[in-house]
Amino acid sequence: MDSNKKIVAEKAVDEIKDGMTVGLGSGSTVYWMLQALGERVKDGLEIVGIPTSQKTEKLAKELGIPLADFSSVDGIDLAIDGADEVDPHLNLLKGGGGSLVREKIVDILAKRLIIIVDETKVVDYLGTFSLPVEVVPFGWETTSKRIAEYGCLPRRREQNGEAFISDNGNYILDCDFESIEKPAELHENLKKLVGVVETGLFINMADVVMVGHAGMVDVLT
Numbered sequence: 001m002d003s004n005k006k007i008v009a010e011k012a013v014d015e016i017k018d019g020m021t022v023g024l025g026s027g028s029t030v031y032w033m034l035q036a037l038g039e040r041v042k043d044g045l046e047i048v049g050i051p052t053s054q055k056t057e058k059l060a061k062e063l064g065i066p067l068a069d070f071s072s073v074d075g076i077d078l079a080i081d082g083a084d085e086v087d088p089h090l091n092l093l094k095g096g097g098g099s100l101v102r103e104k105i106v107d108i109l110a111k112r113l114i115i116i117v118d119e120t121k122v123v124d125y126l127g128t129f130s131l132p133v134e135v136v137p138f139g140w141e142t143t144s145k146r147i148a149e150y151g152c153l154p155r156r157r158e159q160n161g162e163a164f165i166s167d168n169g170n171y172i173l174d175c176d177f178e179s180i181e182k183p184a185e186l187h188e189n190l191k192k193l194v195g196v197v198e199t200g201l202f203i204n205m206a207d208v209v210m211v212g213h214a215g216m217v218d219v220l221t
């Protein structure tokens with residue numbers, strides 16, 4: 001339900017303080033976070049945002065949120081991002097919106113990473129949601145076969161009948177696993193394959209997961 005996304009997004013914005021450099025995630029939950037942040041900025045909050053996707057950059061600009069070039073900042077105080085699945089160890093599966101590479105680059109640099117989700121994203125094991133893996137277009141069919149050897153069925157993501165192209169000019173393979181019991185090991189193995197740019201497994205990165213449900217927010221640490 002969108003109201004749970006909105007509630008959790010607004011709660012997370014309370015963590016943003018004057019003077020912070022803030023990583024701005026991507027997705028429909030982050031949409032609500034940007035709306036609330038835009039209001040706070042109008043009221044005088046002074047922050048600088050680092051967007052994790054072209055979509056987030058466009059919306060943040062429309063809302064008057066000041067942005068900085070990623071290469072111009074020394075560090076990120078706080079990042080707020082969404083997720084497609086969260087397991088009990090706060091490992092994440094991300095990339096449903098296709099922004100996993102930039103999200104990982106920004107989120108990993110943040111001193112604190114807050115993940116905002118609704119209750120439908122909390123799972124016992126990752127992998128019900130297809131795992132997005134970003135790959136270089138050249139030779140993607142071969143890369144896909146190597147990925148499949150880890151027990152999944154990869155599908156190249158399509159949009160309007162054509163290959164989906166990430167913000168980095170790459171393809172996304174959505175990989176159907178039955179369940180991912182060892183996400184850290186799978187991530188390491190997939191990363192070793194030539195042609196794989198990044199996986200949507202975010203291991204040991206989240207400091208806090210805020211979960212919106214029934215109009216309330218649970219905080220998992």
Ligand code: 5RP
Nearest residue numbers: 027028029082095096097099
């Ligand atoms: C995009 C992502 C998003 O954070 C993830 O898909 C969650 O999106 P939403 O809040 O729309 O459910 O990883 O690459």
